[in-house]
Amino acid sequence: MRDTEAPLSGRRREAARNDAAILDAARSVFLEDPSAPVSAVAARANVGISALYRRYPSKEDLLRELARDGLARYTAELEAALADKGDPWTVYAGCLTRILDGGSQALAQRLAGTFTPTPDLSALARRAGALAGEVHRTAQRDKVLRDDVSPLDVVFLLEMLSAVTLPGPGGGHALRHRYLALLLQALRAPGAGPLPDGPDPSELAGRWSGRTGGSDRGNPAPPRPTAASR
Numbered sequence: 001m002r003d004t005e006a007p008l009s010g011r012r013r014e015a016a017r018n019d020a021a022i023l024d025a026a027r028s029v030f031l032e033d034p035s036a037p038v039s040a041v042a043a044r045a046n047v048g049i050s051a052l053y054r055r056y057p058s059k060e061d062l063l064r065e066l067a068r069d070g071l072a073r074y075t076a077e078l079e080a081a082l083a084d085k086g087d088p089w090t091v092y093a094g095c096l097t098r099i100l101d102g103g104s105q106a107l108a109q110r111l112a113g114t115f116t117p118t119p120d121l122s123a124l125a126r127r128a129g130a131l132a133g134e135v136h137r138t139a140q141r142d143k144v145l146r147d148d149v150s151p152l153d154v155v156f157l158l159e160m161l162s163a164v165t166l167p168g169p170g171g172g173h174a175l176r177h178r179y180l181a182l183l184l185q186a187l188r189a190p191g192a193g194p195l196p197d198g199p200d201p202s203e204l205a206g207r208w209s210g211r212t213g214g215s216d217r218g219n220p221a222p223p224r225p226t227a228a229s230r
Contacts, residue, residue: 015055021045022052026066031107031162034114038062063115070104070111071124077102078131088142093184095135099158100180101173106162109155146191152199157183 025045029036038059042049056062081095099105108125117125132151139145161179166172186192 018045018047018051019055021047022055022062023066023069026062027070027103027107030063030066031103031110032165034110060115063111064118064121067108067111067115067117068121068124070108071121071128073102073104074099074108075124075128075131077104078128078135081135082131082138088139089144089188092135092139092144096154096158096184097177097180100161100176103162105155106159109159140189143189145187146189148191148195149187150198152201154187156199 022041022045026041029040029044038052038056039049041062042052045052052062056065077095077098081091084091084094105128108128129151132155136145136151136154140147161176161183164172164176164179166175
């Protein structure tokens with residue numbers, strides 16, 4: 001009995017490793033370019049294209065799972081910030097730092113409009129949005145975040161920071177942290193001066209409704225989303 005179970009267990013372990021490698025590679029590839037072909041993901045993950053298609057029959061399936069994984073990671077960071085009773089500014093700044101480093105929130109925005117969201121994915125996005133709003137309002141109630149900044153401002157700012165990349169080891173990690181430090185100084189209350197009008201929430205929602213069509217194995221990838229992800 002053990003002899004028949006061991007190979008199955010080994011195959012499952014290999015499948016789990018391949019899946020993790022595919023998602024990690026896809027996160028990196030599509031954060032750089034959402035229109036990249038799935039062959040670029042397979043090459044980055046060092047797996048065969050057939051292994052990728054066994055797990056994700058189309059690019060849209062892969063994009064959906066990647067968005068789900070990113071939203072789950074993003075939600076976990078927001079929940080951790082809300083549960084942290086430490087110094088309010090340290091909690092808020094730490095939350096933004098982890099979100100930037102993970103790239104989850106920025107990737108979710110960059111994938112907007114490239115696939116058809118499922119009901120469960122839409123529900124997860126709504127939950128993440130509600131949690132992000134609560135983290136934001138908590139920092140403002142604690143008088144550490146300037147009151148003329150909106151949660152949507154932070155979404156776009158993190159997305160811009162995530163776009164900072166360099167060739168070589170680290171991919172610009174240190175530079176992103178430098179610019180995040182500058183950004184945090186600007187966000188901290190009371191602020192050095194008034195701001196112009198901010199973005200309209202409908203502009204962000206429009207990115208998700210502006211789907212241009214998915215791509216399957218041999219079809220061209222969807223174009224990069226219009227607008228502006230750690």
